[in-house]
Amino acid sequence: MSLTEHIEVVENAFRLYAKGEVLNPDLLHFDSGNGEFHIKAGGLKTPKIYFGLKSNGGFFQNKIKFGLPNIQGLILLHDGENGFPLAIFESGDITIKRTGAATAVAVKYLALEDADIITICGCGIQGQIQLESIMQVRNIKRVFAYDKNEEAMTNYVETMSNKLKIEVLPAQDLGEAILQSQICVCCTPSREAYIKKEYIHEGLFIAAVGADSPEKQELDPQLLADHKVVADILGQCVEVGEIHHAIHAGLINKEDIYSELGDIIIGKKKGRESHKEVIIYDATGTALQDVAAAAFIYEKAIKQNIGYPFQFPA
Numbered sequence: 001m002s003l004t005e006h007i008e009v010v011e012n013a014f015r016l017y018a019k020g021e022v023l024n025p026d027l028l029h030f031d032s033g034n035g036e037f038h039i040k041a042g043g044l045k046t047p048k049i050y051f052g053l054k055s056n057g058g059f060f061q062n063k064i065k066f067g068l069p070n071i072q073g074l075i076l077l078h079d080g081e082n083g084f085p086l087a088i089f090e091s092g093d094i095t096i097k098r099t100g101a102a103t104a105v106a107v108k109y110l111a112l113e114d115a116d117i118i119t120i121c122g123c124g125i126q127g128q129i130q131l132e133s134i135m136q137v138r139n140i141k142r143v144f145a146y147d148k149n150e151e152a153m154t155n156y157v158e159t160m161s162n163k164l165k166i167e168v169l170p171a172q173d174l175g176e177a178i179l180q181s182q183i184c185v186c187c188t189p190s191r192e193a194y195i196k197k198e199y200i201h202e203g204l205f206i207a208a209v210g211a212d213s214p215e216k217q218e219l220d221p222q223l224l225a226d227h228k229v230v231a232d233i234l235g236q237c238v239e240v241g242e243i244h245h246a247i248h249a250g251l252i253n254k255e256d257i258y259s260e261l262g263d264i265i266i267g268k269k270k271g272r273e274s275h276k277e278v279i280i281y282d283a284t285g286t287a288l289q290d291v292a293a294a295a296f297i298y299e300k301a302i303k304q305n306i307g308y309p310f311q312f313p314a
Contacts, residue, residue, distance in 0.1 A: 001297055003133050006101035011265060013044060013292035014105065014232070018262030021045040023080065025287040027236060029213045035059030036213055042287035044295065049080025052291035054091050060189050070124070071095060077294045087298045087307070091290070094297075096126055098289040100133030102232060102261075103185060103207045106281040108137045109264050109271040110230060111205035115182035116141040119171060121195075121218070122188035122210065123147035123156035130185045130209070131160060143168040144177035147188075175199045186210050186218040193245075195219045200227070202276040208242045209283045219280070221246035227278040228258045236284040243282050 016022050023043030030037040036058045043051035056073035063070055073091035078084065107115075115138050120127045123145050131143060143160065145168055147153040153170050161168040171177035178184050178199040186195060187209040195206065197220055210218050224246035237243040238254050246252045259269040261281070272279060301307045 001097070001293065001300070003097065003101065003104075003129075004136055005296065006097045006293060007104045007133065007136055009292040009296045010098055010101040010289050011105045011108075013286075013288040014102075014262040015265050016044055016046070017233075017286075017288055018260065018266045018268065022288060023049070023051055025233060025236075027240075027284075027287070029240065031213070031215070034061070038212065038285075040285070040287035040290065042291060043080050044288060044291050045080075046295065048295075050086075050291050050295040051078040051080040052076065052287055052294050053078075054095070054287060054290045056091055056095060058189075075290055075294050077291070077298055085312070087294065087301070089294055089297065094290060094293045095285075096129050097133075098293045099126060099187075099209060099283070099285060100129035102283055102285070102289055103130055103209060103281070104133040104137050105265070106207055106230070106261055106283070107134050107183060107205065109261070110279045110281060111138065112182050112203050112272070112275065115205070117144075117181045118142075118183040118185065119144040119146060119174070119177045119181040120156075121146045121174070121184065121186045123149070123152040124187075126187045126209070127156060127185075128160060130187055130207075132164070134183065134185070135164065138183070141166060144171040144181060145169070146171035146174050146177060178204070183207070188218060189216055190218050191215050193217050193220045195223065197222060197226075200278055202278065204278045205272075206278075206280045207283060208280060211241050211245070211282075212284050214240050214244060216240075217242065217245050219245075221249045221251050224280060224282075225251040225256075227280055229256075229280045229282060230264065231257055231260050232281075232283045233286045234260050236286065237282045241282040241284040242280070
């Protein structure tokens with residue numbers, strides 16, 4: 001499944017959500033000390049009804065300590081009309097790519113159309129996919145890569161400059177990098193805000209991707225009080241996202257959030273309204289993205305007769 005296909009199905013998932021043509025998504029989060037588990041579920045009416053459930057383990061020292069992926073899990077796809085389990089997927093690849101796809105959709109509607117400089121905070125695989133996905137919707141010419149891990153930052157610069165044939169530079173001064181950028185993507189597991197008020201400038205679009213649990217935080221919460229904020233799923237963002245932190249700090253209320261992304265996609269709300277406004281996209285991730293990708297892959301696999309058939313005993 002290509003990045004372009006991921007972007008198309010994820011955009012449609014948000015469109016269906018805004019139109020009420022979904023089985024409403026929900027999530028659970030469990031902290032396990034060395035890592036965390038996320039369980040997300042929901043469904044789409046495409047018009048065929050699909051329901052999906054994903055269980056993901058996020059253990060961010062796995063690669064260093066055990067040589068294992070940092071994110072591992074499964075997606076179970078059901079027929080939403082009779083409950084029949086249709087397919088089981090390894091969740092890592094889908095999770096990484098659908099997350100990048102959602103950011104690309106947000107960039108499409110919320111970033112400056114002529115944006116060509118981007119700062120990526122977080123130089124892991126997600127940071128790579130974020131950049132590749134955004135390049136499907138914007139003509140990016142220069143990239144600043146930031147990570148607290150110098151080796152990860154150096155590897156990212158080398159890998160992505162060779163792969164994409166564009167200018168990729170290490171962001172030794174994060175603030176200066178963001179001040180030169182029209183897009184900033186934050187995709188780290190940070191538990192302390194590092195995007196500061198003094199980094200913000202007219203026209204900036206920030207995609208806050210990392211805070212998918214209550215403990216994680218990347219943005220100074222004051223930023224959400226000062227600028228237009230768009231949520232992927234508002235009900236989730238008030239519980240686990242950057243919006244959650246701003247509400248908890250007493251800086252905003254749920255009603256202060258401008259829109260959900262889906263309402264902008266269907267034209268119910270406007271996206272970017274001026275060249276000057278700063279827009280923050282709070283992305284907590286939704287099962288609808290997983291189901292959209294899983295259903296696409298399932299239908300394609302059936303047509304091409306690939307995969308491993310299985311049947312549970314009656």
